Amino acid sequence: MPSEGPDATAVRFFDETEQELLQAAIDSQRSDWVYSTFITQDTEELSSAALARLIAATVRRAREASARFPAASLRGELARKARLLPLSLPLLAPSEPALAQELTRLVASMQATYAKGRHTPKGQSEALDLQALSRILTESRDPRLLEEVWTGWHRVGRAVRPEFQRYVELANLGARELGFADTGAMWRSKYDMSPEEFSVEVDRLWESVRPLYDALHSYVRAKLRRLYGEKVVPADGPLPAHLLGNMWAQAWDGIYPILAPRTGAPSFDLTKLLVDRKTTAEEMVRHAERFFVSLGLDKLPATFWTRSMLLRPRDREVVCHASAWDIDFVDDLRIKMCIEITGDDFTTVHHELGHNFYQRAYARQPFLFRDSAHDGFHEALGDTIALSVTPEYLREIGLVAEVPDPSQDLGLLLYRALEKVAFLPFGLLVDRWRWDVFSGAIPPSEYNRTWWELKERYQGVAPPSPRDEGEFDPAAKYHVPSNVPYMRYFLAAILQFQFHRALARAAGATGPLHRFSIYGSREAGRRIQAMMEMGSSREWPDALEALTGERRMDAGGLLDYFAPLQRWLDAQTRTGSAPS
Ligand code: X8Z
Ligand code: ZN
Numbered sequence: 182m183p184s185e186g187p188d189a190t191a192v193r194f195f196d197e198t199e200q201e202l203l204q205a206a207i208d209s210q211r212s213d214w215v216y217s218t219f220i221t222q223d224t225e226e227l228s229s230a231a232l233a234r235l236i237a238a239t240v241r242r243a244r245e246a247s248a249r250f251p252a253a254s255l256r257g258e259l260a261r262k263a264r265l266l267p268l269s270l271p272l273l274a275p276s277e278p279a280l281a282q283e284l285t286r287l288v289a290s291m292q293a294t295y296a297k298g299r300h301t302p303k304g305q306s307e308a309l310d311l312q313a314l315s316r317i318l319t320e321s322r323d324p325r326l327l328e329e330v331w332t333g334w335h336r337v338g339r340a341v342r343p344e345f346q347r348y349v350e351l352a353n354l355g356a357r358e359l360g361f362a363d364t365g366a367m368w369r370s371k372y373d374m375s376p377e378e379f380s381v382e383v384d385r386l387w388e389s390v391r392p393l394y395d396a397l398h399s400y401v402r403a404k405l406r407r408l409y410g411e412k413v414v415p416a417d418g419p420l421p422a423h424l425l426g427n428m429w430a431q432a433w434d435g436i437y438p439i440l441a442p443r444t445g446a447p448s449f450d451l452t453k454l455l456v457d458r459k460t461t462a463e464e465m466v467r468h469a470e471r472f473f474v475s476l477g478l479d480k481l482p483a484t485f486w487t488r489s490m491l492l493r494p495r496d497r498e499v500v501c502h503a504s505a506w507d508i509d510f511v512d513d514l515r516i517k518m519c520i521e522i523t524g525d526d527f528t529t530v531h532h533e534l535g536h537n538f539y540q541r542a543y544a545r546q547p548f549l550f551r552d553s554a555h556d557g558f559h560e561a562l563g564d565t566i567a568l569s570v571t572p573e574y575l576r577e578i579g580l581v582a583e584v585p586d587p588s589q590d591l592g593l594l595l596y597r598a599l600e601k602v603a604f605l606p607f608g609l610l611v612d613r614w615r616w617d618v619f620s621g622a623i624p625p626s627e628y629n630r631t632w633w634e635l636k637e638r639y640q641g642v643a644p645p646s647p648r649d650e651g652e653f654d655p656a657a658k659y660h661v662p663s664n665v666p667y668m669r670y671f672l673a674a675i676l677q678f679q680f681h682r683a684l685a686r687a688a689g690a691t692g693p694l695h696r697f698s699i700y701g702s703r704e705a706g707r708r709i710q711a712m713m714e715m716g717s718s719r720e721w722p723d724a725l726e727a728l729t730g731e732r733r734m735d736a737g738g739l740l741d742y743f744a745p746l747q748r749w750l751d752a753q754t755r756t757g758s759a760p761s
Contacts, residue, residue, distance in 0.1 A: 188259070190249075191249075191250050191254075191255060191259050192259065194245075194246065194249065194250070195246075195259060195262050195263075195547075195549070198242045198246070198266070198549075199262075199547055199548035199549055200548075201238055201242065202235070202238055202239060202242065202269070202548060202549075203510060203548045205231075205234055205235040205238045205239075206235055206510065206548075207508065207509055207510065208231050208234070208235070209228070209231040209232050209234070209235040210506065210507075210508045210509075211231075211508060212224070212227045212228040212230075212231035212232075213228045213231070213232070214506060214508060214515070214517075215227070215228070216228035216289065217499060217500040217504075217517060218490050218494075218499050218500075218517060219497050219498075219499065220293050220296055220297070220497070220498040220499060220500070221497075221498075225286075225289045225290065225293055226286075226289075228289055229282070229285035229286045229288070229289040230282065230285070232272075232285045232288075232289075233274065233278070233281045233282045233284075233285040235270070236270060236272065236273060236274045236281055236285070236355070237274070237276070237278065237281055239266070239267070239269060239270055239273075240267075240273060240274065240276055240355070240358065240359065241276070242266060243266045243267040243359055244276075244358075244359070246263050246266055247263070247267075247360075250263060252264075258547075258718070261550075261718065261719075262547070262549045262550075265549050265550070265552075265717060266549060267359045267360075267361075267367075268367065268370060268371050269549060269552075271368065271664055271665065271666055272284070272285075272288065272352055272355070272364075272664050273352065273355030273356050273358070273359055273361075273364070273367065274351065274352070274354075274355040275351060275354040275355050275358060276358060280351055280354065281355075283347075283351060284348060284351040284352060284355070287344050287347060287348045287351070288348060288662075288663070288664050290344060291341050291344050291345060291348070291656070291662035291663070292500065292662055292663045293498075294337065294340055294341055294344075294662065295337060295341070295656070295659060295662045295663065296498060296499065296500045296501065296502075297498050298310070298311060298334065298337035300314060300330070300333030300334050300336065301333075302314075302317070302326065302329055302330055302333060303329055310501070311334065311428070311501070312493075312501065312519060312521065314330050314333070314334050314428070315427070315428055315435075317330045318330060318331070318423070318426055318427060318428060318435065319426045319427075319435035319436060322408070322439075324409060324413050324421075324423070324424065327423045327424060327645075328423050328645040328646070330423075331422065331423035331428065331644075331645055332423075332645065332646075334428055334657060335652065335654055335657045336652075337656065337657050338652060338653035338654055338655065338656035338657045339651070339652060339653055341653055341656035341662050342625075342628070342653035342656065345628075345653065345656060345661070345662070346625045348664075349364075349618060349619060352364045352619070352664075353619060356619075362376075362620070363619040363620050363621070364619040365612070365615060365616035365617075365618075365619035365620055366616075366619075366620070368612070368616075368666045368668070369616070371555060371556065372555050372721070373555070373720040373721055373722070380616075382734070383609060383668060383671065383672075386671075386672075386675055386734060386736055387605065387606070387609050387639075387671075389736040389740070390602070390605055390675070390736050390739060390740070392747075393598075393602055393739075393740065393743060393747055393750075394602055394603070394605055394606060396747060396750040396751060396754065397598055397599070397602050397603060397750065398420070398641050399750075399754060400440075400750055400753065401420065401425075401433060401440060401599075401603075402414060402420055404439060404440050405420065405424055405439070408439055409424065418641075418643070419636075419637045419640075419641045419642050419643035420641060420642050420643070421642070421643060421644075421645055422636070422642040422643060422644055422645065423644075423645045424436075425603075425642070428657070428658075429607060429657075429658050430603075430607070430636075430640060430642045431603070431604055431607040431608075432599065432600050432601075432603055432604050433599040433600075433603040434525070434596055434597075434599040434600040434603075435525075437595075437596050437599060440595065440599060441592055441595070442591055442592055442595060442749075444588075445588055445589050445590070445591035445592045446589065446592035447572075447585050447589050447592045447593050447596065449572070449581055449585065450524070451523075451524030451527060451575070451580075452522070452523045452524045452525075454575075454580055454581060455522050455523070455524070455527065455580075456522050458580070460522055461522075462491045462492055462518075462520035462522070463486075463491060465520060465522070465526065465527055465530050466489075466491065466516070466520075466530050466534070468527075468530075468578065468580075469527075469530045469531045469534045469566075470534060471578070472531065472566055472569070472570075472700060473534060473538050473566065475700050475701045475702075475706075476699070476701075476702060476703065476705055476706030476709060477703045477706035477707065477710070478538055478542075478706060478709075478710065479541075481514060481534075481537065482512050482513075482514060484512075484513060484514075484515075485514050485515060485516075485537070488513070488515045489515040489516045489517065490515075490516075490517045490518070491516070491518055491520050492519060492520060493519035499517075499519070500517070501518075501519040502659045502663075503516070503517070503518040503519075503529050503532070503533055504516070504517050504518075504533070504536075505517075505533040505534070505535075505536030505537050505540070507537065507540035507541070507544070510540075510544060510548065510551055511541075511544045512541055512544065514537040514540060514541060515537075516530075516533045516534070516537065518530070518533060527567075527570070528564075528567045528570070528600075531563045531564070531566045531567040531570065532560075532563035532564055532567060533563060534563055534566075535559075535561075535562035535563020535564065535565070535566060536559060536562070536563060538562070538563075538713065539553055539558075539559055539562050539713050542710060542713035542714045542716075543713060543714055543715070543716030543717075545714070546714075546715075546716040546717075546718055547718075549717075550716040550717045550718040551716055551717075552716055552717040553713075553716070553717060553724075554712070554715065554716075554717060554719070554720075554721035554723075554724030554725065555669075555672070555717075555721045556666065556669035556672075557668075557669045557670075557671075557672025557673045557675075557676050557734075558673075558676065558712070558721065558724060558725075559669070559673075560669045560670055560672070560673035561672070561673035561674075561676040561677040561680060562677075562680075562709070562713070564673060564674075564677040565677045565680040565681050565684070566699075568597075568677060568678070568681045569681070569697070569698035569699045569700055570698070571695070571696060571697070571698045572584045572585050572593070573696065573698055574698040574700050577698075577700065587696075590693075590695065590696070590745065591745070591746065591749060593695065594695055594743060594745060594746040595746060597695065597742075597743075598743055598746055601674055601678075601739070602739075602743065604670070604674050605671065605674055605675075606639035606640040606641075607639070607640055608667065608668070608670045608671030608672075608673075608674055609639055609668070609671045610635040610636065610638075610639040610640065611655075611658065611660065611661070611667035611668075612666060612667045612668040612671075613635055613639070614631060614632055614635050614655060615655075615661070615666075615667070617631070626650060627650075628650065628653060628655065629648055629649065629650050629652050629653060629654055629655075630650065632654050632655050633648060633654070672734065674739075675734060675735075675736050675738075675739055676725075676734060678694075678736075678738035678739035678741075678742050679725075679729055679731070679734065679735055679736075679737070679738035679739075680728060680729065680738070681694060681697075681699075681738060681742070682694055682729075682737075682738035682741060682742070683708070683728060683729035683730065683731070683738075684699045684702070684705040684708060684709070684728070685697040685699060687702070687704045687705055687708055688702035688704055688705045689702075693745065694738075694741055694742045695742055695743075695745075708727065708728045708729075709728060711727040711728065712724045712725075712727045712728040715727065
């Protein structure tokens with residue numbers, strides 16, 4: 182029998198690798214699902230053990246691949262698999278099993294601490310969870326209560342700090358064993374360019390949207406000053422983080438009623454509509470599913486409806502932060518959410534289903550390509566659909582009786598900007614901070630100071646009162662204790678408008694982008710499907726091109742979308758008048 186050529190050996194090696202990793206990944210997902218929907222000491226232990234096994238298998242296979250098949254010896258699909266293999270998980274662990282187990286236990290424990298976080302505001306008898314505290318941040322206009330609630334939640338970070346510090350050390354050991362400088366460099370290596378180039382790329386994108394952010398920030402300051410007075414809201418410098426209607430000041434639409442323009446405010450409120458109609462959580466998800474189906478995509482499998490967790494259970498601790506799952510990497514799709522009947526969660530439901538439709542579309546790819554083109558694509562897809570939840574669309578599906586007059590567009594645009602434009606610097610700074618933590622540029626003794634330095638530099642926000650190193654405020658944000666990379670959301674915030682503009686044009690839009698919905702457009706659906714089914718089998722510019730015809734990430738879509746708002750904001754600043 183002739184001996185196998187080098188290519189055939191590599192093909193076989195990667196086939197076996199993918200089989201082994203698929204099985205380990207399914208095991209890990211199942212344990213993680215049970216843990217996330219029922220947090221106990223036992224499920225914490227089982228899920229961290231399963232993750233440790235998956236990481237160990239990945240690390241072993243990645244080492245063997247690089248030893249047996251040097252990069253230059255592989256071409257095409259095999260070369261791409263070899264590149265993606267060590268990048269397939271957001272966490273690498275040292276090959277010493279005791280250390281790997283220690284690391285995955287730390288992550289499960291940090292995540293559990295966050296999930297169980299509660300605070301009892303002064304004068305109240307009940308301990309409130311994050312959702313209840315967040316509701317107070319949007320509804321109360323009492324700066325003292327807002328500060329109390331903000332500070333109370335942020336205590337959750339204190340207990341996480343020592344675990345986080347050890348996690349950084351161990352995760353870095355794992356990343357270094359596979360040849361990365363540190364975990365941050367590993368995260369930055371997933372974008373088909375060098376880690377350094379990626380860092381420059383995100384700065385380029387940020388610079389292009391910064392003037393719009395600055396204009397919004399000035400407008401919001403003027404409105405807040407008028408409400409809270411000059412002593413609470415300073416004339417310049419950062420805005421107080423507890424007054425912006427969100428625990429991390431990452432989106433400001435929660436206080437839209439304070440910030441609405443005097444004329445041109447929308448005459449309907451999606452939360453109120455949903456509540457008035459007694460819409461259930463499941464109906465919200467059905468609405469979202471119908472949108473995807475209108476584009477020509479298949480309905481969700483029946484198991485989605487029996488296996489998903491849509492509501493917070495009363496009798497056990499769960500991870501409420503929304504997520505989407507594909508347990509078997511084929512079609513065991515689920516979401517896990519603690520849905521509240523709000524316009525915000527209506528958007529989040531579309532976001533999560535975007536993940537599920539993407540997952541199913543690439544399920545026919547080899548295991549190592551069952552991922553989005555880059556992680557920003559995964560996060561952008563459902564948000565792109567949510568941009569098409571326009572008043573006209575809501576009328577079409579019978580949720581509103583009448584479409585507001587175009588004179589109210591300004592309010593709608595402002596609302597969207599408070600959600601999307603306000604988010605941009607936050608989306609950027611979380612990993613600017615973590616990259617420096619992983620590289621050692623930020624030592625543990627400066628974790629909190631540097632966090633607030635970045636919050637001030639990028640977002641222009643400050644804590645209600647000075648914070649010291651006894652606190653650990655980064656861990657009051659889900660993705661930090663849970664080891665979820667965050668730059669993906671910054672990229673998604675830009676990409677979703679690039680997608681929306683391209684799809685709107687493909688669907689025949691002529692008017693302003695913010696008025697257009699791709700609902701029912703088969704051409705938009707074809708492009709989305711073409712991009713999604715590629716998975717990560719090609720470099721991301723190919724996937725971007727399949728959907729948009731463009732090969733570069735570009736904030737032009739976002740700037741076009743908000744152009745009417747930007748003109749209005751600029752006019753206010755130019756005339757020096759207080760915002761109307
Ligand atoms: O974490 C999420 C999703 C789950 S992938 C709900 N998002 C970021 C966040 O909540 O901070 C969506 C927008 C940003
Ligand atoms: Zn997401």
